[in-house]
Amino acid sequence: MMDAIRNDKTPNFYFLHYDLATWSIRNLLLVPSFAFPPSAVIKRKPLSATARRAGWVGCNIALTQIPADAKIPVVKETTILPATEVRERFKRVKPLSQIKATERGWTLDVLNAVRHLGKTEFTTADAYSFIRELEALHPVNRHVKDKIRQQLQVLRDMNLLVHVERGVWRLP
Numbered sequence: 001m002m003d004a005i006r007n008d009k010t011p012n013f014y015f016l017h018y019d020l021a022t023w024s025i026r027n028l029l030l031v032p033s034f035a036f037p038p039s040a041v042i043k044r045k046p047l048s049a050t051a052r053r054a055g056w057v058g059c060n061i062a063l064t065q066i067p068a069d070a071k072i073p074v075v076k077e078t079t080i081l082p083a084t085e086v087r088e089r090f091k092r093v094k095p096l097s098q099i100k101a102t103e104r105g106w107t108l109d110v111l112n113a114v115r116h117l118g119k120t121e122f123t124t125a126d127a128y129s130f131i132r133e134l135e136a137l138h139p140v141n142r143h144v145k146d147k148i149r150q151q152l153q154v155l156r157d158m159n160l161l162v163h164v165e166r167g168v169w170r171l172p
Contacts, residue, residue: 008101035070037108
């Protein structure tokens with residue numbers, strides 16, 4: 001999975017939640033191929049030496065590490081959303097696909113962080129409150145504060161954030 005993310009070969013994923021008793025779809029969520037940050041991949045233990053595919057290493061996907069913008073509902077609580085709405089939400093995050101796969105993780109992680117603030121309007125200082133988490137996700141980067149500021153500008157250029165005034169941002 002990590003190779004697929006690094007090489008921009010991740011498939012689109014659909015996550016299905018269904019009612020076992022009635023076999024009806026409760027929720028269907030689309031996560032586009034370009035919306036997986038490396039931080040969403042949780043490595044599992046290799047299969048044991050006695051397993052048929054001994055040594056194979058799988059992964060789990062932490063949906064909480066994927067920004068809400070990139071989790072596109074197709075069916076929500078048994079209601080099929082209009083195709084135009086689904087396409088519009090996809091089109092809104094599509095500019096993320098233009099960022100190099102090796103750099104996209106930062107953008108997605110910063111977008112996810114500002115979404116976790118729970119505010120529609122926030123300051124750069126609010127975004128800096130995630131420095132420790134972002135340092136843990138990106139241990140090679142020694143200029144995390146600068147990188148956060150840069151990624152806020154990247155998100156602004158993609159219309160995923162609005163720059164209100166110096167140091168103040170808004171989620172559209």
